Amino acid sequence: MAFKHFFKAKAKWTSNQNPIASTERFYSKSHQIQIEGKPVLDVSAAKAFKGNPELYNPEDLLLSSVVSCHMMSYLYVCAQHNIEVLEYSDEAVATLEVFADGSGRFTEVQLNPRVVISNPDKIQQALDLHKNANQLCFIANSCNFPVLHHATCEIAKS
DSSP, X not given: XXXXXXXXXXXXXXXXXXXXXXXXXXXXXXXXXXXXXXXXXXXXXXXXXXXXXXXXXXXXXXXHHHHHHHXXXXXXXXXXXXXXXXXXXXXXXXXXXXXXXXXXEEEEEEEOEEEEESOGGGHHHHHHHHHHHHHHOHHHHHOSSOEEEOOEEEEOOO
């Protein structure tokens, strides 16, 4: 039996009040996302798409969601296999392809997780568990592009 969970978000945007900008067919891409009980998230388009580079953009948030979900799934499967993870970091890269008609899509995400564990006998298992984590990751399972893993695992220094 599948369980359903619902997530809600509200978006709010108001038109640019600058009449000169509106005659130039320019409009502000900055807006707010509100999720009940959480701070307002100020968002814009990416700088490449004439957005405010100081704000998060949808592409940042999609990549952040993949990174965060994979990490949480990975920590979960490590706990199931009695692997003590002491540190986890990632420097992920998403590739976005934009077409001549202005449409686009992500073509892949490359995760580069660096994990530090306590038991040297579990290095290979810790590396292998990234595949299990990817199979459990809600966000990766929702993407229509590959999520690739280039993981490293180290033992904690004494």
